[in-house]
Amino acid sequence: MASTHPHDAASAPDGYRGRFAPSPTGPLHMGSLVAALGSWLLARHAGGAWLLRIEDIDPPREVAGAADAQLAALAAFGLHGDGPVMRQSQRDVPYQEALDALLATGAAFACHCSRSDLASSGGIHRLCVARAPRSGQVQPAIRLRVADGAVVRFDDLIQGPQQQDVAGVVGDFVLRRADGYWAYQLAVVVDDAAQRITDVVRGADLLGSTARQILLQRALGLPTPRYAHLPLVLDAHGRKLSKSDAAQPVDPDQPVAALRTAWQLIGQDASALAEAGDADALLACALAAFKPQAIPPGQPPADIAAQRRTFMIGD
The missing domain is CATH 3.40.50.620 (HUPs)
Incomplete structure (x- = not known):
């Protein structure tokens, strides 16, 4: 430790x-x-x-x-x-408010790319490549715009120093899915702030999500808690x-x-x-x-x- x-x-x-x-x-x-x-x-x-x-x-x-x-x-x-x-x-309203704020500043954008569209890049989104909206799709997905070279560093209280090149490893990640459901990354960031969480303690399977959450906290102007992955x-x-x-x-x-x-x-x-x-x-x-x-x-x-x-x- x-x-x-x-x-x-x-x-x-x-x-x-x-x-x-x-x-x-x-x-x-x-x-x-x-x-x-x-x-x-x-x-x-x-x-x-x-x-x-x-x-x-x-x-x-x-x-x-x-x-x-x-x-x-x-x-x-x-x-x-x-x-x-x-x-x-029960928290559609605060999630939508956060999404609207990101869209208003250009930090988030609508995306019609499917998994097959992104297959050649290993599922990593860096540029929209869909030629048209998918058939039958009610709405596009909404993604966070991740800048080239976006590297997040943080000290995990159990796992030690961490670093992730979010642009290269994850790319522009989803905030609202194409099926209309909220993505975990947006919901967890909004809720940790709403509950005034100072310390996120969870399993190490979520360690890889932390850099994305820190980027999103920064984009929304929210505090970043300490992290400890068991x-x-x-x-x-x-x-x-x-x-x-x-x-x-x-x-x-x-x-x-x-x-x-x-x-x-x-x-x-x-x-x-x-x-x-x-x-x-x-x-x-x-x-x-x-x-x-x-x-x-x-x-x-x-x-x-x-x-x-x-x-x-x-x-």
Whole structure:
């Protein structure tokens, strides 16, 4: 972990605000629980707030009832947010206002290019190449205009110094999709600002999105929070759990076992929780013993990750 860690109690910023923001594409799995527990611990360790957000802006991928089931599971694990839960499906107005502001300044533009149009460039958009609007398309996609040579650098509090050539690696990225749905990058930036998030703590699978979000924050004149990306929990084939074990959620009826493994997956001492008999007692012990500097940047040891199967529904 980075040697200078602003989550340490002695250097915690005033008004720390963290969040956990699952997408309702299925029940919580161990990777979700690690992100929830890690973000909760870092917020509480800093004496700050921990907020909840449901990122439900992609209806084709959503599972009916998943959002409420996720919130119920978090409660069973003793992880309660501060204040009302934000739901992205109810936030069309602020997303449209942000998009209109970008269009008005020329920072964003309409694009009729399809994936096949961009195949020769590996999907990276640097110049519109569509000769005409796509057949049956109700509206074009809206993209952020990324300047040539746009390189973003930031220090991740767990993964260390990061750098991405957004123009070369990503290109002009989508803010509103051609099917009319809001893109994740726009929604997350607008919502982090609306919830006054100071510290984004999430899984390392989203590390590659951070540079785009920083560019968009700059374009909108919004503050950039600190970022900390937790190690991913992978299966035996190296796939993230949401891609492989989504049908086997962690069981909220066995919260202590699941929380103990999540605790170890973020590099913490298992013995600190040995006496905890329920979720609330375990979280109290965890907060007292938590060492942010022990969070590893890489994948957890296989023997710890394998423990997840002992408390998954259906096992």
